[in-house]
Amino acid sequence: MSPGEEKTPPTMDICSATFKRRQITNADRTDDVQKDDVQKDDVQKDDESTAKVVYVPRIKWPDLGAQIFIHVGFLYGLYLVLTQAKLLTTLWVFVTIYTSGFGITAGVHRLWSHKAYKAKWPLRLLLVFLFTITGQKDVYTWALDHRVHHKCSETDADPHDVRRGFFYAHVGWLFMTPHPDVVAKRKAIDMSDLEADSIVMWQKRLYIPLFALLTIGLPVAVPCYFWSESLWISFWVNFNFRFCINLNIAFCVNSVAHMWGQKPYDKDISPVENIAVSIASLGEGYHNYHHVFPWDYKTGELGNYPFNITTGFIDAFARIGWAYDRKYVSPEMIRRRAHRSGDGSHIWGYGDIDISKDDLTELDMMNNHEL
Ligand SMILES: [Zn+2]
Numbered sequence: 623m624s625p626g627e628e629k630t631p632p633t634m635d636i637c638s639a640t641f642k643r644r645q646i647t648n649a650d651r652t653d654d655v656q657k658d659d660v661q662k663d664d665v666q667k668d669d670e671s672t673a674k675v676v677y678v679p680r681i682k683w684p685d686l687g688a689q690i691f692i693h694v695g696f697l698y699g700l701y702l703v704l705t706q707a708k709l710l711t712t713l714w715v716f717v718t719i720y721t722s723g724f725g726i727t728a729g730v731h732r733l734w735s736h737k738a739y740k741a742k743w744p745l746r747l748l749l750v751f752l753f754t755i756t757g758q759k760d761v762y763t764w765a766l767d768h769r770v771h772h773k774c775s776e777t778d779a780d781p782h783d784v785r786r787g788f789f790y791a792h793v794g795w796l797f798m799t800p801h802p803d804v805v806a807k808r809k810a811i812d813m814s815d816l817e818a819d820s821i822v823m824w825q826k827r828l829y830i831p832l833f834a835l836l837t838i839g840l841p842v843a844v845p846c847y848f849w850s851e852s853l854w855i856s857f858w859v860n861f862n863f864r865f866c867i868n869l870n871i872a873f874c875v876n877s878v879a880h881m882w883g884q885k886p887y888d889k890d891i892s893p894v895e896n897i898a899v900s901i902a903s904l905g906e907g908y909h910n911y912h913h914v915f916p917w918d919y920k921t922g923e924l925g926n927y928p929f930n931i932t933t934g935f936i937d938a939f940a941r942i943g944w945a946y947d948r949k950y951v952s953p954e955m956i957r958r959r960a961h962r963s964g965d966g967s968h969i970w971g972y973g974d975i976d977i978s979k980d981d982l983t984e985l986d987m988m989n990n991h992e993l
């Protein structure tokens with residue numbers, strides 16, 4: 623490779639783990655050409671351009687201010703829930719959270735980020751409506767960051783890189799300047815499918831008024847109109863308190879589901895299977911599976927509805943034809959992958975070589991009525 627070629631920004635088409643390897647390779651090559659003054663100068667220039675990539679994160683104060691407002695407001699909302707809010711107002715919080723949540727799980731995540739199934743326009747419109755109620759940016763921006771997260775998980779190009787700790791992956795990444803590799807990778811991801819989706823681009827263009835109308839206006843207005851809740855209480859409870867809970871459930875997929883749980887499908891990556899996250903997030907906690915098979919519309923091996931209700935939601939719309947072309951993974955494909963790279967926690971049944979010796983001995987004794 624010529625020195626000229628090395629000046630091409632290496633982060634445009636690869637993640638930073640590879641970027642680091644390339645830096646080492648360049649350094650090795652520098653040793654080989656030390657006697658050549660011309661080439662040495664070029665390599666020094668490359669080293670200088672590489673040095674510019676050093677990442678010094680800065681706080682984005684308006685975004686930090688927004689997070690502080692949301693979380694402090696949550697405490698005041700909680701106080702109102704416990705002391706003054708009507709029961710229906712509190713119930714409306716959780717109705718809103720768990721209906722709008724499908725806009726994240728079935729919408730921006732499984733449909734638009736991963737193309738795990740296809741949806742006709744009435745369903746896409748419904749999902750955009752629900753997703754906007756959650757207030758988690760526009761579909762395009764969310765899906766872009768999520769595609770980068772999957773392509774570059776646990777590298778400098780991962781927007782919420784869990785190697786930087788729980789707090790950063792959970793919320794810190796939202797008010798810190800991103801690593802240059804994240805910025806470069808965002809430009810390299812193909813988003814042509816979303817750019818061709820008129821509903822997605824319409825929501826992106828009108829996001830601010832839609833946020834005012836659907837994230838704040840609608841959830842706050844319903845209790846005031848239907849059961850005469852005060853506007854003050856409804857704002858803090860049905861906007862702030864609700865918004866904060868909804869955000870933190872989604873945040874847990876990036877933090878908790880990358881830290882604590884089992885890794886039946888690939889033990890060498892950080893995502894885990896976490897049932898608590900799954901229950902809270904309508905079935906999005908089977909994260910080890912999801913990172914291994916991101917095209918599966920169930921985002922988990924188990925399509926059981928109680929713990930993966932989003933799968934039930936998509937299947938229901940498939941029955942009326944609004945959802946179709948659902949992608950999934952064969953049991954044999956799962957078994958092969960689990961045996962190749964899993965942590966041994968994936969057991970297909972009696973006879974599996976990954977059943978622990980103690981369990982197997984006890985199991986055989988039970989079957990032989992020796993216990
Ligand atoms: Zn995903």
Ligand SMILES: [Zn+2]
Pocket residue numbers: 771875876880893909913
């Ligand atoms: Zn993840």
